[in-house]
Amino acid sequence: MKKLALIYPNQRWLKNDVNTTWDLNPVTLCQLAAMVKHMVNVFIIDAQFYDLSIGDFRKKIENIGPDYVGISVLSSEYGETLDISASIIKDIDKDVVVIAGGIHPTIEYEDVAWNPDVDYVVRGEGEYVLIDLLSYLDGSGILPKEGLVFIDPSNNLVVQNQVIVSDLSSLPFPDYSYVNLHDYLVKGPRHGPLRPPELPYLRVNITRGCPFGCSFCQVESINGKKVRYRDPVDVVDWLISIRDEYGIKSILFDDDQLLGKRSYFTRLLELIIEKNLSLKFIINAFAIFLVTDEQLKLLNRAGCVGVNVAIESGSERVLKEIVMKPVKLDQAICKIKKIKEFGMFCIANFIIGFPGEKWSEIRQTISYAENCGADYVKFFAAVPLKRTKLWDLMVDTDSYDGNIENWSVEWRFGQISSDEWSSKDVSILRAYEWDRVNFGTPEKRLRIAELWGVSEERLDVIRKNTRDAVVSMLRGGE
Helix, strand or coil: CCEEEEEECCHHHCCCCCCCCCCCCCHHHHHHHHHHCCCCEEEEEECCCCCCCHHHHHHHHHHHCCCEEEEECCCHHHCHHHHHHHHHHHHHCCCCEEEEECHHHHHCHHHHHCCCCCCEEECECCHHHHHHHHHHHCCCCCCCCCCEEEECCCCCEEECCCECCCCHHHCCCCCHHHCCHHHHHCCCCCCCCCCCCCCCEEEECCEECCCCCCCCCCHHHHHCCCCEECCHHHHHHHHHHHHHHHCCCEEEECCCCCCCCHHHHHHHHHHHHHCCCCCEEEEEEECCCCCCHHHHHHHHHHCEEEEEEEEECCCHHHHHHHHCCCCCHHHHHHHHHHHHHCCCEEEEEEEECCCCCCHHHHHHHHHHHHHCCCCEEEEEECCCCCCCHHHHHHHHHCCECCCHHHCCCCCCCCCECCCCCCHHHHHHHHHHHHHHHHHCCHHHHHHHHHHHCCCHHHHHHHHHHHHHHHHHHHCCCC
């Protein structure tokens, strides 16, 4: 059989930023491997996790000698790593078919397709597209009609419709035999409050899509508005098998909208309890406006130790008119209180610096975050991502602080300005209010050090590095 290499490039080839570079979940590559292992010999290269140099990566490609290479890139922030990878592969063998997939190629499919080192771009959820494409490439099938973007022999850009997988239960579970899974299970993806409750742990995603369409979020453009679910019985049985085989002790749920269907979420929790899964878990994206008191009781019994809620703003106007998120601020405070009463910690996300947001509303968000009752709060500067409503609003209001032609993803610092505030104002406020709100008392510092699983001394270093990054930004990156 022919050979397929599935790879994650190393984000450090572009930049080594501890605030935005973290280990990726191997589930994407292992899911694709499970789909096509009957067609090709599959090899997985996770250059990110193992911090491979460009030279090491090149040697691995040379040793495998693949016929096809699939490159998955999570974020446009690291889009250039796709170009680096593809260039290396074509330099080794120009006849290797390079297939680009993931969030970055799905969003920036035109730019990626025009890269002469990329043969095909998979637009959307590519499991079945990859099967059909490989069949076409080996001469046993026809070119897929959906899900691809490529340059045809006449040098025309061909853009097919984006695809999603309507029935997630039709997919096999990831085949982790293609990686040394133990390496991933004993190392958290990054430092911070959303670390695994215990090691070994597993990162899990059992749903796709989100119906709410928050203005800043790309999920609607990537996975669609309809939430799709794996069968909960299959999910829990699979988790039990992984628990027994690898000895995992905790789970991180990475789903964008696990609570989207009340009956599904309730049934999942009931099955976790009935089948005695007995694993601690954290839910990384917890829709606080959907959860019921009964579900909170079930969460506690099922083993949930903490949740991350996205409230986004402390201004009802901003939530309704700009963020477009159905959060009621008074209700959110009540839910946070109940989450903690049931013995779970609560982390809350907030965003400041939206186009059209007033300075008083930014301050209102800081005040709300400080008093909402969460154990820890995170502040983000509004980041205008392409194919979002926020991007369109930024363009319509001409509020981007710079040349939009040179736009790039930047998570730590503001990129939007208004008549009342500048992007630097937002960057400074974000960092220093994060420090004040979270670490203002010895009791808070101790609690958050426990959440992060670090010493208070280490926490002080992280705080200083965050402040220093803002100072460096103001000095132009000195």
